[in-house]
Amino acid sequence: MLSLFKLPNSIEGEKIIQVVRKDFFIMFRKIVLALFLAVLYVGLLFFILETNGNLLANPIFSALIVLASSAYSLFVLLFFYFSFIDYYLDVSIVTSERIIDITQNGLFSRTISELKIGEIQDVTSSVVGIFPTILRYGDVEVQTAGERMRFLFDDVSDPDGVRDLIIKVAQEKRHEHREEPAHI
Amino acid sequence: MTLQIFLYLYYAFLAVWAVISIAAVYHVFRFSLASMVSVFVSALFIAVSCLILLASFRYIAGVNWQEPINIIVDKNIFSN
Numbered sequence: 001m002l003s004l005f006k007l008p009n010s011i012e013g014e015k016i017i018q019v020v021r022k023d024f025f026i027m028f029r030k031i032v033l034a035l036f037l038a039v040l041y042v043g044l045l046f047f048i049l050e051t052n053g054n055l056l057a058n059p060i061f062s063a064l065i066v067l068a069s070s071a072y073s074l075f076v077l078l079f080f081y082f083s084f085i086d087y088y089l090d091v092s093i094v095t096s097e098r099i100i101d102i103t104q105n106g107l108f109s110r111t112i113s114e115l116k117i118g119e120i121q122d123v124t125s126s127v128v129g130i131f132p133t134i135l136r137y138g139d140v141e142v143q144t145a146g147e148r149m150r151f152l153f154d155d156v157s158d159p160d161g162v163r164d165l166i167i168k169v170a171q172e173k174r175h176e177h178r179e180e181p182a183h184i
Numbered sequence: 185m186t187l188q189i190f191l192y193l194y195y196a197f198l199a200v201w202a203v204i205s206i207a208a209v210y211h212v213f214r215f216s217l218a219s220m221v222s223v224f225v226s227a228l229f230i231a232v233s234c235l236i237l238l239a240s241f242r243y244i245a246g247v248n249w250q251e252p253i254n255i256i257v258d259k260n261i262f263s264n
Contacts, residue, residue: 019217059248063190064190067191067244070194070237070240074233075201077236080229085211088212088221088222088225
C-alpha cells in the first residue's frame with residue numbers, strides 16, 4: 001500500500017498538507033445502485049415465486065434459482081467492490097512541495113501525476129448542479145507552467161476550501177523562494 | 185441432458201469471478217493509500233463472498249445433479 005509517510009520521489013522536508021478525495025456522495029450513488037440491483041432481483045424472485053407457487057417444489061427449478069441467486073449476489077458484491085476501488089483509489093495529495101494526483105481508470109489503468117507547487121499559475125473551483133450545490137462538492141482546476149498545463153480534480157469535497165488551500169501553499173512556496181539567499 | 189450442465193456453468197462463472205476478485209483485492213492492497221477504510225471494505229467483501237459461497241456449496245452438496253432435464257415442461261408447474 002502507498003504510505004503517506006513514504007511518498008514516491010519524496011523531497012527532503014516535504015510535509016503532507018491534505019489528502020483530497022472525491023466527495024462521499026459519489027460513492028453513495030454507487031452504493032444505492034448496488035442496493036437497487038439487489039432489491040430488484042429479490043423483488044423479481046418474490047414475484048415469480050408468488051405467481052408460480054409450485055416452482056420451489058420442483059428440484060430442477062429450485063436448484064436453478066439457488067445457482068442464479070448465488071451468481072447474481074456475487075456479481076452485485078463485485079460491482080460494489082469495483083465501485084469502491086474506483087472511488088477510493090482516486091486521490092490527490094497536497095504537500096508543501098507538490099501535488100500528487102493518482103487516478104484509477106478501471107482496474108488495470110492507473111495514472112500518477114505530479115505538479116510542483118511553485119509551477120502553479122492559477123487555481124479555479126467550480127460547483128455546478130443541484131446536488132453539488134447542496135452537498136458542496138465540485139471541480140478544482142489547476143493551471144501550471146509545467147509540461148502538463150492543466151490538472152483537474154473532479155467531484156472533490158469543499159472545492160473552494162481546496163482552492164484556497166492550494167493557493168495558500170503556492171504563495172508560501174513563492175515567498176520561501178524570494179527569501180532564499182541568492183547563490184553567487 | 186442432466187442438471188449438471190448448469191452446475192458447470194456456475195463453476196465457470198465462479199472461476200472468472202474468483203480471478204477478477206483476487207485481482208481487485210490485490211489492487212487495493214498494492215495501490216491504495218494505507219488506511220483502515222480500504223482494509224475494512226476489503227475484509228467485508230471477502231467475508232460476505234465467503235458467506236455466499238459457503239451457503240451455495242452447502243446447498244449444492246445436497247442436490248442430485250444427475251437429475252435429467254425434460255425438454256417438455258409440465259404445465260402444472262406454473263399453476264398456483
